[in-house]
Amino acid sequence: MGVEIQVPQLAESVVEATVGTWYKKEGDRVERDEEVVELATDKVSLPVYAPAAGILQKIVHPEGDTVKPGDVLAILVEAEAAAVSSAPQAAKPAAENAPVKTAVAEKTEVHPPIATPLAEKVAEEQGIDLSSLRGKGSGPNGKITIEDVRQFAHTSSSAPSSTEKEVQKPAASTASGTLPPVLSSLTASFGRREEREPLSRLRLTLIRNLQESERNAVRLTTFNEADMSAVIEIRKRRRDAFKERYGVNLGFMSFFTKAVVGALKAFPYLNAEIQGNEVVKKYYYDIGIAVGSERGLTVPVIRDADRKSFAEIEAEIADLAARAREGRLKLEELMGGTFTITNGGVYGSLLSTPILNGNQVGILGMHKIQERPVVVNGEIVIRPMMYLALSYDHRLIDGSDAVRFLVRVKELIEDPETLLLEG
Structure with missing residues (x-):
């Protein structure tokens, strides 16, 4: 029987949150009261801790999802249950144990750099590899912020970003719909720069x-x-x-x-x-x-x-x-x-x-x-x-x-x- 990691009660007037950074991935070992994920609310960032020790079996809500109090974030298999389920596999042929070895090998891989959800989104839009900013984040515990991404984009290259290229398309969209062909043509002809980013929570x-x-x-x-x-x-x-x-x-x-x-x-x-x-x-x-x-x-x-x-x-x-x-x-x-x-x-x-x-x-x-x-x-x-x-x-x-x-x-x-x- 799995243990649910749920969204905690947030606070008065706070009704939802955005799933931020997962510090563990499926198959990882988790200790009791260890921080496994960060939620971003309209007021603060909120850590969520594991209610028991075990293996993170399934992540129900990945980064970027909107969740409410009581929603299940992930399923955790407690340490005792995980040990029992893995015990019979010792007698199986080596070929059947291959997936287990692969899972163990995957745990040794380097985790991606920790960044805020908005920083990750902007980095993806601009084609920036966040590993280039590893250890350079200005946020808490070295977390990479949107400002870190913007600064990196500004200093590393003068080439137009994917966001800027998007503006030059004929059907450039605006808050009220789509630019008329004449205005769209003017925007492209004169290289008038625009940039879009999602409003934060x-x-x-x-x-x-x-x-x-x-x-x-x-x-x-x-x-x-x-x-x-x-x-x-x-x-x-x-x-x-x-x-x-x-x-x-x-x-x-x-x-x-x-x-x-x-x-x-x-x-x-x-x-x-x-x-x-x-x-x-x-x-x-x-x-x-x-x-x-x-x-x-x-x-x-x-x-x-x-x-x-x-x-x-x-x-x-x-x-x-x-x-x-x-x-x-x-x-x-x-x-x-x-x-x-x-x-x-x-x-x-x-x-x-x-x-x-x-x-x-x-x-x-x-x-x-x-x-x-x-x-x-x-x-x-x-x-x-x-x-x-x-x-x-x-x-x-x-x-x-x-x-x-x-x-x-x-x-x-x-x-x-x-x-x-x-x-």
């Missing part, structure tokens, strides 16, 4: 979630600006001592996390959620921090931010951001935030209108710090200023509360000593 899910957010909320955005002089002065004065004592840098995110917590305590409906005909007010503060990466946008959550020190918040943000970029976040680290902060300023954004995250009713947008002339006590002075944006769900949050919430964040940032009391 993460990107497709982001599209779905953002569209859902816009459909289910009445989003408005209010703006203000904060003088960052006091925070910058504290960071400059305490930076070295903070790093020496705690081993992390004192950044802006800990100040804004604390300021947001203080403002949420003053305006609790910004930390609430609409569920049917009820509003759920939450008196815990799980703050999502938006992190951009090669895979797309993820929002890991800092649990109980009100109970954590500046150093604890900075260390956790650094850890979550690093693992988000490497695709090593756990599903539970992405679930259940009550409010989100996003910092477009790290990319140079001066002003934006952030989109609400999931069922949350508020999100704070930080932006680039820019020196500007402002009037202070009747005099024009130059100050480092940051535009702040609060997007909110107008179904629950009135404009007056939204404006006052953002003013409170501004006050706490401009007088950061109060964060020790308010945050």
Whole structure:
């Protein structure tokens, strides 16, 4: 009787996954709790472990298949059963044992390089042998990523890839159908370069979630600006001592996390959620921090931010951001935030209108710090200023509360000593 290796329960709101890399092939020996396959969800990569020791008899879903919780990924013959079934073969003629020898020989073959499913697909489309990238992957555990493939394609040859050649065919397809003959001819004549690649599961899910957010909320955005002089002065004065004592840098995110917590305590409906005909007010503060990466946008959550020190918040943000970029976040680290902060300023954004995250009713947008002339006590002075944006769900949050919430964040940032009391 075989043992089923099943797709585990993923997480709330995660209903399917893509089979990524199989680390074992049919006929391989597997130890109990050994990682046998990786699943790619819309949020993270998820390892699947063998429930027992034995031989991998059959792979039901190969790489690239879409699966759901409970689906059978593979059949495993437990070690005892495998030993019993193979025992009678010892008395059979040598000719009958040939297939067994072949199977053993196959196990000694070199495994193909480990790469993400999307990297493998792009490599196949461009005719790239992934063995050329063995040991050069930039992903976790040396895994080859799509960026590694693109870089290799760019540096190794100037010849047009199979993807580019496809564009030059007369019947070049577009998102809306097929190009008319005249446009197709122009594309080929002038060598106008196009490249196609499938949207990742993460990107497709982001599209779905953002569209859902816009459909289910009445989003408005209010703006203000904060003088960052006091925070910058504290960071400059305490930076070295903070790093020496705690081993992390004192950044802006800990100040804004604390300021947001203080403002949420003053305006609790910004930390609430609409569920049917009820509003759920939450008196815990799980703050999502938006992190951009090669895979797309993820929002890991800092649990109980009100109970954590500046150093604890900075260390956790650094850890979550690093693992988000490497695709090593756990599903539970992405679930259940009550409010989100996003910092477009790290990319140079001066002003934006952030989109609400999931069922949350508020999100704070930080932006680039820019020196500007402002009037202070009747005099024009130059100050480092940051535009702040609060997007909110107008179904629950009135404009007056939204404006006052953002003013409170501004006050706490401009007088950061109060964060020790308010945050």
